[in-house]
Amino acid sequence: MREFLKTKGFKMTPQRERIFKAFFGLGQHVTVDELYAKVRESDRSIGYATVWRNLKLICKVGLAEEVNLGDGVTRYDRITREPHGHLFCLGCKKLIEFETTEMVPGLTAVASAQRFKPEGFKIEITGYCEKCQSEHKEAETPQAVRW
Amino acid sequence: MREFLKTKGFKMTPQRERIFKAFFGLGQHVTVDELYAKVRESDRSIGYATVWRNLKLICKVGLAEEVNLGDGVTRYDRITREPHGHLFCLGCKKLIEFETTEMVPGLTAVASAQRFKPEGFKIEITGYCEKCQSEHKEAETPQAVRW
DNA sequence: ACAACCAATGAAAACGATTTTCACTTTCAA
DNA sequence: TTGAAAGTGAAAATCGTTTTCATTGGTTGT
Structure with missing residues:
Protein backbone atom coordinates (compact mmCIF):
# COMPACT_ATOMS: atom_id res chain seq x y z
CA MET A 1 0.00 0.00 0.00
CA THR A 80 -15.20 -4.02 -7.01
CA ARG A 81 -14.45 -6.46 -9.72
CA GLU A 82 -17.86 -6.24 -11.31
CA PRO A 83 -19.87 -3.14 -12.13
CA HIS A 84 -23.05 -3.01 -10.13
CA GLY A 85 -26.15 -0.94 -9.59
CA HIS A 86 -28.07 -0.18 -6.43
CA LEU A 87 -31.52 -0.78 -5.12
CA PHE A 88 -32.07 2.00 -2.58
CA CYS A 89 -34.89 1.53 -0.11
CA LEU A 90 -36.60 4.85 0.62
CA GLY A 91 -37.89 3.38 3.86
CA CYS A 92 -34.91 1.92 5.68
CA LYS A 93 -32.22 3.49 3.45
CA LYS A 94 -30.72 0.08 2.87
CA LEU A 95 -28.71 -0.52 -0.27
CA ILE A 96 -28.85 -3.75 -2.19
CA GLU A 97 -26.46 -4.35 -5.05
CA PHE A 98 -27.08 -6.05 -8.32
CA GLU A 99 -24.86 -6.95 -11.23
CA THR A 100 -24.88 -4.67 -14.23
CA THR A 101 -22.12 -6.21 -16.28
CA GLU A 102 -24.40 -7.01 -19.15
CA MET A 103 -25.79 -3.49 -19.26
CA VAL A 104 -22.44 -1.77 -19.75
CA PRO A 105 -22.01 -2.50 -23.46
CA GLY A 106 -25.39 -0.95 -24.15
CA LEU A 107 -24.53 2.17 -22.18
CA THR A 108 -21.16 2.44 -23.83
CA ALA A 109 -22.91 2.37 -27.17
CA VAL A 110 -25.26 5.14 -26.07
CA ALA A 111 -22.32 7.26 -25.02
CA SER A 112 -20.30 6.85 -28.16
CA ALA A 113 -23.37 7.58 -30.25
CA GLN A 114 -23.14 11.06 -28.71
CA ARG A 115 -19.35 11.21 -29.04
CA PHE A 116 -19.26 11.18 -25.26
CA LYS A 117 -16.29 9.69 -23.40
CA PRO A 118 -17.71 7.76 -20.44
CA GLU A 119 -15.93 7.72 -17.10
CA GLY A 120 -18.54 5.99 -15.00
CA PHE A 121 -21.96 4.43 -15.09
CA LYS A 122 -24.61 4.71 -12.44
CA ILE A 123 -27.74 2.64 -12.31
CA GLU A 124 -30.08 3.04 -9.39
CA ILE A 125 -33.53 1.86 -8.55
CA THR A 126 -35.33 3.60 -5.72
CA GLY A 127 -38.32 2.08 -4.06
CA TYR A 128 -39.23 -0.04 -1.09
CA CYS A 129 -37.71 -3.28 0.03
CA GLU A 130 -39.85 -6.23 0.99
CA LYS A 131 -39.83 -5.27 4.66
CA CYS A 132 -40.73 -1.64 4.11
CA GLN A 133 -43.49 -2.21 1.58
CA SER A 134 -46.03 -3.12 4.21
CA GLU A 135 -45.10 -0.25 6.51
CA HIS A 136 -45.10 2.31 3.72
CA LYS A 137 -48.36 4.26 3.57
CA GLU A 138 -49.39 6.25 0.51
CA ALA A 139 -49.30 9.89 1.60
CA GLU A 140 -52.45 10.82 -0.26
CA THR A 141 -54.10 14.23 -0.42
CA PRO A 142 -51.83 15.98 2.07
CA GLN A 143 -53.68 18.47 4.23
CA ALA A 144 -50.84 20.96 4.22
CA VAL A 145 -47.40 21.21 2.77
CA ARG A 146 -44.96 20.87 5.62
CA TRP A 147 -41.28 20.57 4.83
CA MET B 1 -53.85 23.97 -13.57
CA THR B 80 -41.71 13.46 -19.75
CA ARG B 81 -43.49 10.88 -21.77
CA GLU B 82 -40.52 8.55 -22.05
CA PRO B 83 -38.13 7.42 -19.33
CA HIS B 84 -34.64 8.69 -19.98
CA GLY B 85 -31.12 8.61 -18.62
CA HIS B 86 -28.49 11.31 -18.49
CA LEU B 87 -25.04 11.83 -19.87
CA PHE B 88 -23.43 14.27 -17.44
CA CYS B 89 -20.34 16.09 -18.63
CA LEU B 90 -17.85 16.54 -15.81
CA GLY B 91 -16.30 19.39 -17.72
CA CYS B 92 -19.10 21.77 -18.66
CA LYS B 93 -21.78 20.18 -16.44
CA LYS B 94 -24.06 19.85 -19.43
CA LEU B 95 -26.71 17.17 -19.39
CA ILE B 96 -27.64 15.18 -22.44
CA GLU B 97 -30.62 12.87 -22.36
CA PHE B 98 -31.03 9.50 -23.87
CA GLU B 99 -33.94 7.11 -24.12
CA THR B 100 -34.06 4.26 -21.67
CA THR B 101 -37.44 2.81 -22.47
CA GLU B 102 -36.01 -0.53 -23.50
CA MET B 103 -33.97 -0.82 -20.31
CA VAL B 104 -36.90 -0.53 -17.94
CA PRO B 105 -38.20 -4.08 -18.28
CA GLY B 106 -34.76 -5.41 -17.39
CA LEU B 107 -34.54 -3.22 -14.32
CA THR B 108 -38.05 -4.09 -13.26
CA ALA B 109 -37.06 -7.73 -13.42
CA VAL B 110 -33.99 -7.08 -11.27
CA ALA B 111 -36.15 -5.36 -8.69
CA SER B 112 -38.80 -8.00 -8.48
CA ALA B 113 -36.14 -10.68 -8.20
CA GLN B 114 -35.31 -9.03 -4.86
CA ARG B 115 -38.99 -8.55 -3.96
CA PHE B 116 -38.31 -4.83 -4.24
CA LYS B 117 -41.08 -2.42 -5.22
CA PRO B 118 -39.54 0.11 -7.60
CA GLU B 119 -40.56 3.75 -7.52
CA GLY B 120 -38.01 5.19 -9.88
CA PHE B 121 -35.08 4.32 -12.09
CA LYS B 122 -31.94 6.34 -12.54
CA ILE B 123 -29.38 5.73 -15.24
CA GLU B 124 -26.46 8.08 -15.53
CA ILE B 125 -23.25 8.14 -17.44
CA THR B 126 -20.60 10.57 -16.30
CA GLY B 127 -17.72 11.53 -18.53
CA TYR B 128 -16.74 14.20 -21.00
CA CYS B 129 -18.67 15.52 -23.93
CA GLU B 130 -17.06 15.93 -27.30
CA LYS B 131 -16.15 19.55 -26.64
CA CYS B 132 -14.62 18.92 -23.24
CA GLN B 133 -12.60 15.86 -24.20
CA SER B 134 -9.86 17.91 -25.79
CA GLU B 135 -9.70 20.43 -22.99
CA HIS B 136 -9.70 17.81 -20.27
CA LYS B 137 -6.20 17.02 -19.07
CA GLU B 138 -5.45 13.87 -17.09
CA ALA B 139 -4.57 15.15 -13.63
CA GLU B 140 -1.67 12.76 -13.25
CA THR B 141 0.68 12.51 -10.30
CA PRO B 142 -0.77 15.44 -8.37
CA GLN B 143 1.87 17.39 -6.52
CA ALA B 144 -0.28 17.93 -3.51
CA VAL B 145 -3.81 17.18 -2.44
CA ARG B 146 -5.72 20.45 -2.40
CA TRP B 147 -9.46 20.40 -1.95
C1' DA C 1 -70.87 39.06 0.81
C1' DC C 2 -68.68 37.73 5.19
C1' DA C 3 -66.30 35.32 8.54
C1' DA C 4 -63.31 31.80 9.95
C1' DC C 5 -59.98 28.66 8.94
C1' DC C 6 -56.00 27.09 7.14
C1' DA C 7 -52.67 27.06 3.42
C1' DA C 8 -49.11 30.03 1.27
C1' DT C 9 -45.68 33.54 1.40
C1' DG C 10 -41.25 36.21 2.46
C1' DA C 11 -37.36 37.09 5.15
C1' DA C 12 -34.35 35.43 7.99
C1' DA C 13 -32.43 32.02 10.59
C1' DA C 14 -31.26 27.22 11.25
C1' DC C 15 -29.29 23.09 9.51
C1' DG C 16 -26.01 19.86 8.17
C1' DA C 17 -22.78 17.87 5.23
C1' DT C 18 -18.86 19.23 2.93
C1' DT C 19 -14.68 21.84 2.28
C1' DT C 20 -11.10 25.10 3.50
C1' DT C 21 -7.94 27.55 6.49
C1' DC C 22 -4.03 27.82 9.33
C1' DA C 23 -0.45 26.66 12.34
C1' DC C 24 2.10 22.78 13.27
C1' DT C 25 4.00 18.04 12.38
C1' DT C 26 5.72 14.33 9.63
C1' DT C 27 7.43 12.04 5.60
C1' DC C 28 10.77 11.35 2.13
C1' DA C 29 14.44 12.22 -1.02
C1' DA C 30 18.83 14.21 -1.66
C1' DT D 1 20.55 15.15 8.43
C1' DT D 2 17.88 18.55 6.55
C1' DG D 3 14.87 21.13 3.69
C1' DA D 4 10.84 21.04 0.79
C1' DA D 5 6.46 19.34 0.24
C1' DA D 6 2.67 16.80 1.99
C1' DG D 7 -0.30 15.57 5.87
C1' DT D 8 -2.78 16.49 10.12
C1' DG D 9 -6.24 18.42 13.65
C1' DA D 10 -9.29 21.82 15.18
C1' DA D 11 -12.00 25.24 14.01
C1' DA D 12 -14.21 28.03 10.92
C1' DA D 13 -16.19 28.88 6.47
C1' DT D 14 -19.19 27.39 2.70
C1' DC D 15 -23.20 26.53 0.56
C1' DG D 16 -27.35 24.30 -0.77
C1' DT D 17 -31.32 22.97 1.59
C1' DT D 18 -34.99 23.32 4.98
C1' DT D 19 -37.54 25.37 8.76
C1' DT D 20 -39.44 29.05 11.57
C1' DC D 21 -42.53 32.67 12.34
C1' DA D 22 -45.35 36.48 11.63
C1' DT D 23 -48.29 37.96 8.05
C1' DT D 24 -51.05 37.62 3.90
C1' DG D 25 -54.48 35.80 1.25
C1' DG D 26 -57.46 31.76 -0.79
C1' DT D 27 -61.34 28.84 0.02
C1' DT D 28 -65.40 27.17 1.99
C1' DG D 29 -69.68 27.35 4.45
C1' DT D 30 -73.23 30.28 5.88
Whole structure:
Protein backbone atom coordinates (compact mmCIF):
# COMPACT_ATOMS: atom_id res chain seq x y z
CA MET A 1 0.00 0.00 0.00
CA ARG A 2 2.83 2.34 0.91
CA GLU A 3 4.43 1.60 -2.43
CA PHE A 4 1.17 1.94 -4.28
CA LEU A 5 0.59 5.36 -2.82
CA LYS A 6 4.13 6.38 -3.62
CA THR A 7 3.61 5.58 -7.28
CA LYS A 8 0.58 7.85 -7.17
CA GLY A 9 2.57 10.63 -5.56
CA PHE A 10 1.27 10.39 -2.00
CA LYS A 11 2.87 9.59 1.32
CA MET A 12 1.96 6.97 3.83
CA THR A 13 1.22 8.08 7.35
CA PRO A 14 0.05 6.33 10.50
CA GLN A 15 -3.37 7.96 10.24
CA ARG A 16 -3.66 6.99 6.62
CA GLU A 17 -2.76 3.45 7.52
CA ARG A 18 -5.56 3.21 10.06
CA ILE A 19 -8.09 4.94 7.85
CA PHE A 20 -7.37 2.74 4.85
CA LYS A 21 -7.51 -0.37 6.97
CA ALA A 22 -10.80 0.65 8.51
CA PHE A 23 -12.31 1.57 5.16
CA PHE A 24 -11.48 -1.71 3.52
CA GLY A 25 -12.54 -3.51 6.67
CA LEU A 26 -16.01 -2.03 6.56
CA GLY A 27 -18.54 -3.14 3.98
CA GLN A 28 -19.64 -1.15 0.97
CA HIS A 29 -21.35 2.25 0.90
CA VAL A 30 -19.53 3.84 3.81
CA THR A 31 -20.29 7.39 4.90
CA VAL A 32 -17.70 9.78 6.34
CA ASP A 33 -19.38 9.60 9.72
CA GLU A 34 -19.35 5.83 9.76
CA LEU A 35 -15.71 5.63 8.85
CA TYR A 36 -14.84 8.37 11.32
CA ALA A 37 -16.57 6.46 14.08
CA LYS A 38 -14.77 3.27 13.10
CA VAL A 39 -11.38 4.89 12.92
CA ARG A 40 -11.91 6.55 16.29
CA GLU A 41 -12.25 3.16 17.91
CA SER A 42 -8.58 2.55 17.35
CA ASP A 43 -7.29 6.13 17.58
CA ARG A 44 -9.19 8.92 19.29
CA SER A 45 -6.82 11.57 17.99
CA ILE A 46 -7.63 11.29 14.30
CA GLY A 47 -9.68 14.24 13.09
CA TYR A 48 -12.78 14.29 11.00
CA ALA A 49 -11.14 16.30 8.24
CA THR A 50 -8.40 13.74 7.92
CA VAL A 51 -10.88 10.93 7.50
CA TRP A 52 -12.75 12.96 4.92
CA ARG A 53 -9.59 13.87 3.03
CA ASN A 54 -8.46 10.28 2.91
CA LEU A 55 -11.79 9.09 1.67
CA LYS A 56 -11.39 11.56 -1.15
CA LEU A 57 -7.87 10.30 -1.66
CA ILE A 58 -9.03 6.72 -1.89
CA CYS A 59 -11.35 7.83 -4.67
CA LYS A 60 -8.63 9.82 -6.34
CA VAL A 61 -6.30 6.85 -6.56
CA GLY A 62 -9.11 4.80 -8.00
CA LEU A 63 -9.94 2.46 -5.15
CA ALA A 64 -13.42 3.77 -4.46
CA GLU A 65 -16.06 6.06 -5.86
CA GLU A 66 -18.65 8.41 -4.47
CA VAL A 67 -22.26 7.34 -4.54
CA ASN A 68 -25.05 9.88 -4.26
CA LEU A 69 -28.54 8.66 -3.63
CA GLY A 70 -30.07 12.06 -3.13
CA ASP A 71 -30.64 11.69 0.60
CA GLY A 72 -28.05 14.28 1.47
CA VAL A 73 -25.10 12.10 2.40
CA THR A 74 -22.29 10.90 0.21
CA ARG A 75 -21.37 7.27 0.43
CA TYR A 76 -18.05 5.80 -0.61
CA ASP A 77 -18.19 2.60 -2.50
CA ARG A 78 -15.18 0.38 -2.89
CA ILE A 79 -14.59 -0.35 -6.51
CA THR A 80 -15.20 -4.02 -7.01
CA ARG A 81 -14.45 -6.46 -9.72
CA GLU A 82 -17.86 -6.24 -11.31
CA PRO A 83 -19.87 -3.14 -12.13
CA HIS A 84 -23.05 -3.01 -10.13
CA GLY A 85 -26.15 -0.94 -9.59
CA HIS A 86 -28.07 -0.18 -6.43
CA LEU A 87 -31.52 -0.78 -5.12
CA PHE A 88 -32.07 2.00 -2.58
CA CYS A 89 -34.89 1.53 -0.11
CA LEU A 90 -36.60 4.85 0.62
CA GLY A 91 -37.89 3.38 3.86
CA CYS A 92 -34.91 1.92 5.68
CA LYS A 93 -32.22 3.49 3.45
CA LYS A 94 -30.72 0.08 2.87
CA LEU A 95 -28.71 -0.52 -0.27
CA ILE A 96 -28.85 -3.75 -2.19
CA GLU A 97 -26.46 -4.35 -5.05
CA PHE A 98 -27.08 -6.05 -8.32
CA GLU A 99 -24.86 -6.95 -11.23
CA THR A 100 -24.88 -4.67 -14.23
CA THR A 101 -22.12 -6.21 -16.28
CA GLU A 102 -24.40 -7.01 -19.15
CA MET A 103 -25.79 -3.49 -19.26
CA VAL A 104 -22.44 -1.77 -19.75
CA PRO A 105 -22.01 -2.50 -23.46
CA GLY A 106 -25.39 -0.95 -24.15
CA LEU A 107 -24.53 2.17 -22.18
CA THR A 108 -21.16 2.44 -23.83
CA ALA A 109 -22.91 2.37 -27.17
CA VAL A 110 -25.26 5.14 -26.07
CA ALA A 111 -22.32 7.26 -25.02
CA SER A 112 -20.30 6.85 -28.16
CA ALA A 113 -23.37 7.58 -30.25
CA GLN A 114 -23.14 11.06 -28.71
CA ARG A 115 -19.35 11.21 -29.04
CA PHE A 116 -19.26 11.18 -25.26
CA LYS A 117 -16.29 9.69 -23.40
CA PRO A 118 -17.71 7.76 -20.44
CA GLU A 119 -15.93 7.72 -17.10
CA GLY A 120 -18.54 5.99 -15.00
CA PHE A 121 -21.96 4.43 -15.09
CA LYS A 122 -24.61 4.71 -12.44
CA ILE A 123 -27.74 2.64 -12.31
CA GLU A 124 -30.08 3.04 -9.39
CA ILE A 125 -33.53 1.86 -8.55
CA THR A 126 -35.33 3.60 -5.72
CA GLY A 127 -38.32 2.08 -4.06
CA TYR A 128 -39.23 -0.04 -1.09
CA CYS A 129 -37.71 -3.28 0.03
CA GLU A 130 -39.85 -6.23 0.99
CA LYS A 131 -39.83 -5.27 4.66
CA CYS A 132 -40.73 -1.64 4.11
CA GLN A 133 -43.49 -2.21 1.58
CA SER A 134 -46.03 -3.12 4.21
CA GLU A 135 -45.10 -0.25 6.51
CA HIS A 136 -45.10 2.31 3.72
CA LYS A 137 -48.36 4.26 3.57
CA GLU A 138 -49.39 6.25 0.51
CA ALA A 139 -49.30 9.89 1.60
CA GLU A 140 -52.45 10.82 -0.26
CA THR A 141 -54.10 14.23 -0.42
CA PRO A 142 -51.83 15.98 2.07
CA GLN A 143 -53.68 18.47 4.23
CA ALA A 144 -50.84 20.96 4.22
CA VAL A 145 -47.40 21.21 2.77
CA ARG A 146 -44.96 20.87 5.62
CA TRP A 147 -41.28 20.57 4.83
CA MET B 1 -53.85 23.97 -13.57
CA ARG B 2 -55.89 25.61 -10.81
CA GLU B 3 -58.31 22.72 -10.97
CA PHE B 4 -55.57 20.17 -11.09
CA LEU B 5 -54.01 21.58 -7.95
CA LYS B 6 -57.34 21.64 -6.21
CA THR B 7 -57.85 17.97 -6.85
CA LYS B 8 -54.49 17.41 -5.20
CA GLY B 9 -55.46 19.52 -2.21
CA PHE B 10 -53.45 22.66 -2.96
CA LYS B 11 -54.37 26.22 -3.72
CA MET B 12 -53.47 28.36 -6.68
CA THR B 13 -51.80 31.64 -5.94
CA PRO B 14 -50.30 34.40 -8.07
CA GLN B 15 -46.79 33.37 -7.09
CA ARG B 16 -47.51 29.75 -7.84
CA GLU B 17 -48.86 30.75 -11.20
CA ARG B 18 -45.66 32.54 -12.14
CA ILE B 19 -43.42 29.85 -10.75
CA PHE B 20 -45.20 27.06 -12.58
CA LYS B 21 -45.19 29.00 -15.79
CA ALA B 22 -41.50 29.76 -15.49
CA PHE B 23 -40.63 26.17 -14.63
CA PHE B 24 -42.45 24.70 -17.58
CA GLY B 25 -41.08 27.45 -19.77
CA LEU B 26 -37.50 26.57 -18.95
CA GLY B 27 -35.89 23.45 -20.32
CA GLN B 28 -35.12 20.33 -18.37
CA HIS B 29 -32.86 19.93 -15.34
CA VAL B 30 -33.61 23.24 -13.66
CA THR B 31 -31.95 24.21 -10.39
CA VAL B 32 -33.61 26.27 -7.68
CA ASP B 33 -31.27 29.16 -8.40
CA GLU B 34 -32.04 29.12 -12.09
CA LEU B 35 -35.77 29.08 -11.55
CA TYR B 36 -35.51 31.74 -8.86
CA ALA B 37 -33.61 33.98 -11.26
CA LYS B 38 -36.16 33.37 -13.98
CA VAL B 39 -39.14 34.02 -11.75
CA ARG B 40 -37.54 37.20 -10.44
CA GLU B 41 -37.51 38.61 -13.93
CA SER B 42 -41.26 38.92 -13.83
CA ASP B 43 -41.75 39.51 -10.12
CA ARG B 44 -39.01 40.80 -7.82
CA SER B 45 -41.07 40.17 -4.71
CA ILE B 46 -41.17 36.39 -4.88
CA GLY B 47 -38.92 34.81 -2.27
CA TYR B 48 -36.41 32.05 -2.66
CA ALA B 49 -38.21 29.80 -0.21
CA THR B 50 -41.38 30.07 -2.20
CA VAL B 51 -39.65 29.01 -5.36
CA TRP B 52 -38.05 26.13 -3.53
CA ARG B 53 -41.30 25.04 -1.93
CA ASN B 54 -43.11 25.11 -5.23
CA LEU B 55 -40.43 23.09 -6.93
CA LYS B 56 -40.96 20.52 -4.22
CA LEU B 57 -44.68 20.82 -4.77
CA ILE B 58 -44.34 20.22 -8.48
CA CYS B 59 -42.53 17.02 -7.61
CA LYS B 60 -45.12 16.08 -5.04
CA VAL B 61 -47.98 16.33 -7.51
CA GLY B 62 -46.01 14.22 -9.93
CA LEU B 63 -45.04 16.72 -12.60
CA ALA B 64 -41.30 16.61 -11.99
CA GLU B 65 -38.63 14.71 -10.13
CA GLU B 66 -35.39 15.52 -8.42
CA VAL B 67 -32.16 14.60 -10.13
CA ASN B 68 -28.92 14.30 -8.21
CA LEU B 69 -25.69 14.11 -10.13
CA GLY B 70 -23.41 14.31 -7.14
CA ASP B 71 -22.14 17.80 -7.85
CA GLY B 72 -23.92 19.27 -4.88
CA VAL B 73 -26.97 20.79 -6.52
CA THR B 74 -30.38 19.29 -6.99
CA ARG B 75 -31.94 19.63 -10.39
CA TYR B 76 -35.62 19.34 -11.14
CA ASP B 77 -36.54 17.38 -14.17
CA ARG B 78 -39.94 17.63 -15.75
CA ILE B 79 -41.45 14.23 -16.10
CA THR B 80 -41.71 13.46 -19.75
CA ARG B 81 -43.49 10.88 -21.77
CA GLU B 82 -40.52 8.55 -22.05
CA PRO B 83 -38.13 7.42 -19.33
CA HIS B 84 -34.64 8.69 -19.98
CA GLY B 85 -31.12 8.61 -18.62
CA HIS B 86 -28.49 11.31 -18.49
CA LEU B 87 -25.04 11.83 -19.87
CA PHE B 88 -23.43 14.27 -17.44
CA CYS B 89 -20.34 16.09 -18.63
CA LEU B 90 -17.85 16.54 -15.81
CA GLY B 91 -16.30 19.39 -17.72
CA CYS B 92 -19.10 21.77 -18.66
CA LYS B 93 -21.78 20.18 -16.44
CA LYS B 94 -24.06 19.85 -19.43
CA LEU B 95 -26.71 17.17 -19.39
CA ILE B 96 -27.64 15.18 -22.44
CA GLU B 97 -30.62 12.87 -22.36
CA PHE B 98 -31.03 9.50 -23.87
CA GLU B 99 -33.94 7.11 -24.12
CA THR B 100 -34.06 4.26 -21.67
CA THR B 101 -37.44 2.81 -22.47
CA GLU B 102 -36.01 -0.53 -23.50
CA MET B 103 -33.97 -0.82 -20.31
CA VAL B 104 -36.90 -0.53 -17.94
CA PRO B 105 -38.20 -4.08 -18.28
CA GLY B 106 -34.76 -5.41 -17.39
CA LEU B 107 -34.54 -3.22 -14.32
CA THR B 108 -38.05 -4.09 -13.26
CA ALA B 109 -37.06 -7.73 -13.42
CA VAL B 110 -33.99 -7.08 -11.27
CA ALA B 111 -36.15 -5.36 -8.69
CA SER B 112 -38.80 -8.00 -8.48
CA ALA B 113 -36.14 -10.68 -8.20
CA GLN B 114 -35.31 -9.03 -4.86
CA ARG B 115 -38.99 -8.55 -3.96
CA PHE B 116 -38.31 -4.83 -4.24
CA LYS B 117 -41.08 -2.42 -5.22
CA PRO B 118 -39.54 0.11 -7.60
CA GLU B 119 -40.56 3.75 -7.52
CA GLY B 120 -38.01 5.19 -9.88
CA PHE B 121 -35.08 4.32 -12.09
CA LYS B 122 -31.94 6.34 -12.54
CA ILE B 123 -29.38 5.73 -15.24
CA GLU B 124 -26.46 8.08 -15.53
CA ILE B 125 -23.25 8.14 -17.44
CA THR B 126 -20.60 10.57 -16.30
CA GLY B 127 -17.72 11.53 -18.53
CA TYR B 128 -16.74 14.20 -21.00
CA CYS B 129 -18.67 15.52 -23.93
CA GLU B 130 -17.06 15.93 -27.30
CA LYS B 131 -16.15 19.55 -26.64
CA CYS B 132 -14.62 18.92 -23.24
CA GLN B 133 -12.60 15.86 -24.20
CA SER B 134 -9.86 17.91 -25.79
CA GLU B 135 -9.70 20.43 -22.99
CA HIS B 136 -9.70 17.81 -20.27
CA LYS B 137 -6.20 17.02 -19.07
CA GLU B 138 -5.45 13.87 -17.09
CA ALA B 139 -4.57 15.15 -13.63
CA GLU B 140 -1.67 12.76 -13.25
CA THR B 141 0.68 12.51 -10.30
CA PRO B 142 -0.77 15.44 -8.37
CA GLN B 143 1.87 17.39 -6.52
CA ALA B 144 -0.28 17.93 -3.51
CA VAL B 145 -3.81 17.18 -2.44
CA ARG B 146 -5.72 20.45 -2.40
CA TRP B 147 -9.46 20.40 -1.95
C1' DA C 1 -70.87 39.06 0.81
C1' DC C 2 -68.68 37.73 5.19
C1' DA C 3 -66.30 35.32 8.54
C1' DA C 4 -63.31 31.80 9.95
C1' DC C 5 -59.98 28.66 8.94
C1' DC C 6 -56.00 27.09 7.14
C1' DA C 7 -52.67 27.06 3.42
C1' DA C 8 -49.11 30.03 1.27
C1' DT C 9 -45.68 33.54 1.40
C1' DG C 10 -41.25 36.21 2.46
C1' DA C 11 -37.36 37.09 5.15
C1' DA C 12 -34.35 35.43 7.99
C1' DA C 13 -32.43 32.02 10.59
C1' DA C 14 -31.26 27.22 11.25
C1' DC C 15 -29.29 23.09 9.51
C1' DG C 16 -26.01 19.86 8.17
C1' DA C 17 -22.78 17.87 5.23
C1' DT C 18 -18.86 19.23 2.93
C1' DT C 19 -14.68 21.84 2.28
C1' DT C 20 -11.10 25.10 3.50
C1' DT C 21 -7.94 27.55 6.49
C1' DC C 22 -4.03 27.82 9.33
C1' DA C 23 -0.45 26.66 12.34
C1' DC C 24 2.10 22.78 13.27
C1' DT C 25 4.00 18.04 12.38
C1' DT C 26 5.72 14.33 9.63
C1' DT C 27 7.43 12.04 5.60
C1' DC C 28 10.77 11.35 2.13
C1' DA C 29 14.44 12.22 -1.02
C1' DA C 30 18.83 14.21 -1.66
C1' DT D 1 20.55 15.15 8.43
C1' DT D 2 17.88 18.55 6.55
C1' DG D 3 14.87 21.13 3.69
C1' DA D 4 10.84 21.04 0.79
C1' DA D 5 6.46 19.34 0.24
C1' DA D 6 2.67 16.80 1.99
C1' DG D 7 -0.30 15.57 5.87
C1' DT D 8 -2.78 16.49 10.12
C1' DG D 9 -6.24 18.42 13.65
C1' DA D 10 -9.29 21.82 15.18
C1' DA D 11 -12.00 25.24 14.01
C1' DA D 12 -14.21 28.03 10.92
C1' DA D 13 -16.19 28.88 6.47
C1' DT D 14 -19.19 27.39 2.70
C1' DC D 15 -23.20 26.53 0.56
C1' DG D 16 -27.35 24.30 -0.77
C1' DT D 17 -31.32 22.97 1.59
C1' DT D 18 -34.99 23.32 4.98
C1' DT D 19 -37.54 25.37 8.76
C1' DT D 20 -39.44 29.05 11.57
C1' DC D 21 -42.53 32.67 12.34
C1' DA D 22 -45.35 36.48 11.63
C1' DT D 23 -48.29 37.96 8.05
C1' DT D 24 -51.05 37.62 3.90
C1' DG D 25 -54.48 35.80 1.25
C1' DG D 26 -57.46 31.76 -0.79
C1' DT D 27 -61.34 28.84 0.02
C1' DT D 28 -65.40 27.17 1.99
C1' DG D 29 -69.68 27.35 4.45
C1' DT D 30 -73.23 30.28 5.88
